[in-house]
Amino acid sequence: MSQKVTRRQFLNYSLMGVGSFMAAGIILPMGRFALDPLFQDQAEGSMITTSVKAEEITEEPVKVDFSFDQQDAWYESEVTDFAWVYRDGEEIIALSPVCKHLGCTVTWAGDDANPNRFFCPCHNGMYEKNGQNVPGTPPRGPLDQFEVGTSDGYVTIGERFANEII
Missing domain, CATH: 2.102.10.10 (Rieske [2Fe-2S] iron-sulphur domain)
Known part of the structure; x- marks a missing residue:
């Protein structure tokens, strides 16, 4: 027996998916910006x-x-x-x-x-x-x-x- 998805549930699922995608689009670049210095090669020397x-x-x-x-x-x-x-x-x-x-x-x-x-x-x-x-x-x-x-x-x-x- 299959469950029917109501219009309200469909709208909630759709908005949560789109909202999660948009949040990831904002948070991932900020995380990369914060962590990027850890992945950079250090200078061998300043002389x-x-x-x-x-x-x-x-x-x-x-x-x-x-x-x-x-x-x-x-x-x-x-x-x-x-x-x-x-x-x-x-x-x-x-x-x-x-x-x-x-x-x-x-x-x-x-x-x-x-x-x-x-x-x-x-x-x-x-x-x-x-x-x-x-x-x-x-x-x-x-x-x-x-x-x-x-x-x-x-x-x-x-x-x-x-x-x-x-």
């Missing part, structure tokens, strides 16, 4: 190996280029940047080339009147060799530092952070 040998670094700051892959949403690109690297005793120091005033690029010995300082050509800003801004010039703070190390004899550059040597 970028440059083409400059550590033994070549002297007390005179030199421009050291490095490049890394950057991913913005779905777009991946190779970014090229550089740091001013020099040796202070046995320690290797890497400074950011970005001026703290307006974000211009500073150069070492770029001003003939100040050959042993970093110079920002935008507003004649100056920094000492350790990144300290020269009083009376536009920069409001010291140049940032990069984490620096060596790997197989080559200089490695890491994360940028606030200057700690001044």
Whole structure:
């Protein structure tokens, strides 16, 4: 003997099925978004190996280029940047080339009147060799530092952070 399904039961079953399908369509992407970081591969390291040998670094700051892959949403690109690297005793120091005033690029010995300082050509800003801004010039703070190390004899550059040597 078969049971008859009433119109009311049919409507309840239909609405529950459609409602469940819609709820799953909303909840599953949210769950995936929450759990996605657990399934991502971890970065092997944040240090970028440059083409400059550590033994070549002297007390005179030199421009050291490095490049890394950057991913913005779905777009991946190779970014090229550089740091001013020099040796202070046995320690290797890497400074950011970005001026703290307006974000211009500073150069070492770029001003003939100040050959042993970093110079920002935008507003004649100056920094000492350790990144300290020269009083009376536009920069409001010291140049940032990069984490620096060596790997197989080559200089490695890491994360940028606030200057700690001044």
